[in-house]
Amino acid sequence: MELLKQKILTEGEVFEGNILKVDCFLNHQIDCVFLREAGKEFYRLFKDEGVNKVLTIEASGIAIGAFVAQEFECPLVFAKKSKTKNIKGDVYSAPVDSFTHGTTSDVIVSKRFLGKGDRVLIVDDFLAVGNALNGLISIVEQSGAVVAGCGTVIEKGYQHGGDKLREKGYKVESLAIIEKMNDKTGEIIFRD
Amino acid sequence: MELLKQKILTEGEVFEGNILKVDCFLNHQIDCVFLREAGKEFYRLFKDEGVNKVLTIEASGIAIGAFVAQEFECPLVFAKKSKTKNIKGDVYSAPVDSFTHGTTSDVIVSKRFLGKGDRVLIVDDFLAVGNALNGLISIVEQSGAVVAGCGTVIEKGYQHGGDKLREKGYKVESLAIIEKMNDKTGEIIFRD
Numbered sequence: 001m002e003l004l005k006q007k008i009l010t011e012g013e014v015f016e017g018n019i020l021k022v023d024c025f026l027n028h029q030i031d032c033v034f035l036r037e038a039g040k041e042f043y044r045l046f047k048d049e050g051v052n053k054v055l056t057i058e059a060s061g062i063a064i065g066a067f068v069a070q071e072f073e074c075p076l077v078f079a080k081k082s083k084t085k086n087i088k089g090d091v092y093s094a095p096v097d098s099f100t101h102g103t104t105s106d107v108i109v110s111k112r113f114l115g116k117g118d119r120v121l122i123v124d125d126f127l128a129v130g131n132a133l134n135g136l137i138s139i140v141e142q143s144g145a146v147v148a149g150c151g152t153v154i155e156k157g158y159q160h161g162g163d164k165l166r167e168k169g170y171k172v173e174s175l176a177i178i179e180k181m182n183d184k185t186g187e188i189i190f191r192d
Numbered sequence: 193m194e195l196l197k198q199k200i201l202t203e204g205e206v207f208e209g210n211i212l213k214v215d216c217f218l219n220h221q222i223d224c225v226f227l228r229e230a231g232k233e234f235y236r237l238f239k240d241e242g243v244n245k246v247l248t249i250e251a252s253g254i255a256i257g258a259f260v261a262q263e264f265e266c267p268l269v270f271a272k273k274s275k276t277k278n279i280k281g282d283v284y285s286a287p288v289d290s291f292t293h294g295t296t297s298d299v300i301v302s303k304r305f306l307g308k309g310d311r312v313l314i315v316d317d318f319l320a321v322g323n324a325l326n327g328l329i330s331i332v333e334q335s336g337a338v339v340a341g342c343g344t345v346i347e348k349g350y351q352h353g354g355d356k357l358r359e360k361g362y363k364v365e366s367l368a369i370i371e372k373m374n375d376k377t378g379e380i381i382f383r384d
Contacts, residue, residue, distance in 0.1 A: 023302065024304070024305075025267075028269065028270065028272065028301075028302060028305065029267050029268070029269045029302075029304075029305040030258065030261070030267060030268040030269070030270070031267055032258055032261040032262045032265070032266070032267065032268055033262075033265055035258070036262060058250065058251035058254075059250035059251040059254060059270070059272070062250075062251060062254040062255055062258070063254050063255075063257075063258045063268065063270075065255075066222065066224055066227070066254070066255045066258045066259065067258065067262075069222070069224040070224045070225075070228060070259075073224070073225055074224070075217075075221050075222060075223055075224065076221070076222040076224055076255065077220065077221045077222070078220065078222070078251070078255075080220065080251070082293075101274075109220075110215065110220055110221075112216070112221075113216075113220065113221040
């Protein structure tokens with residue numbers, strides 16, 4: 001998605017430790033005009049997959065998830081990172097390591113919101129080693145639903161999480177795939 | 193908002209301890225077709241307030257925040273509950289007690305995303321005693337920005353957080369205000 005590449009080049013910052021900071025438009029301050037276009041692009045990419053539910057993970061997946069679900073006119077479910085007293089009864093759960101926080105959380109989804117017959121599009125803001133997507137795929141498959149595809153806004157291609165999922169046969173689409181970053185020069189090179 | 197009242201009556205559940213569970217459409221599974229309408233209603237209510245930024249708090253405020261920001265065609269900023277290594281430099285912060293989780297968190301917003309000249313519409317899914325709104329108001333005022341108003345989807349009127357803010361002069365609008373709930377009968381009575 002050309003608009004996204006331009007935003008990454010003009011607004012993104014590269015830091016040591018393979019960190020691409022795009023919190024000015026994607027995961028702290030959110031450019032909703034841009035994300036709406038991103039939602040439309042995901043609709044274009046997955047419109048033939050029979051999607052009836054969008055699944056993401058709190059917190060920074062929720063905004064892109066909302067704009068994707070808006071296009072599909074279907075519900076968004078977001079996996080939660082801790083059990084609150086507002087979630088009663090049975091949940092599906094999977095452990096997810098956080099690249100950003102350096103922690104492992106159990107993420108959970110109420111069994112009421114996923115099940116046989118659902119075709120689920122999993123979306124997230126970032127794809128690196130694939131921890132979040134693997135956890136969400138596990139939850140979808142535990143429920144008997146089908147993974148219709150995975151869509152992420154920015155994929156760090158050099159961490160190969162997306163490639164491993166593609167090798168397993170999942171349809172994974174990212175709106176921009178970064179092949180290489182240089183924290184000394186700030187250079188960012190995209191995969192073609 | 194009549195559509196919301198009907199959804200609360202047909203899809204909401206009342207539990208002991210003044211808990212209204214609406215996680216089937218508002219804060220776990222999200223009805224994005226409904227939330228889009230809610231975003232339009234908030235635009236109608238605040239369109240004359242000069243709003244140039246929407247502020248909410250992770251996680252369940254993000255979806256409604258995104259749909260409100262879409263209508264205003266302005267950025268959404270969400271306050272974060274813990275410091276991650278992706279947020280560099282100075283932040284505004286305020287302590288917020290969570291009614292749902294029974295914990296207190298420092299919520300933070302990067303200083304780069306709020307400041308003088310901003311007119312901020314604060315939105316959230318729920319308003320009870322007003323902890324989250326008070327924390328977000330503090331952050332806006334620390335930054336030198338102006339609180340253009342506060343909009344919440346469901347207000348628990350009997351916990352009086354909204355009334356206290358209105359007494360202080362803030363424009364607070366909720367799409368449904370619950371005056372009374374009965375966890376034995378499931379009855380829900382709205383404020384006129």
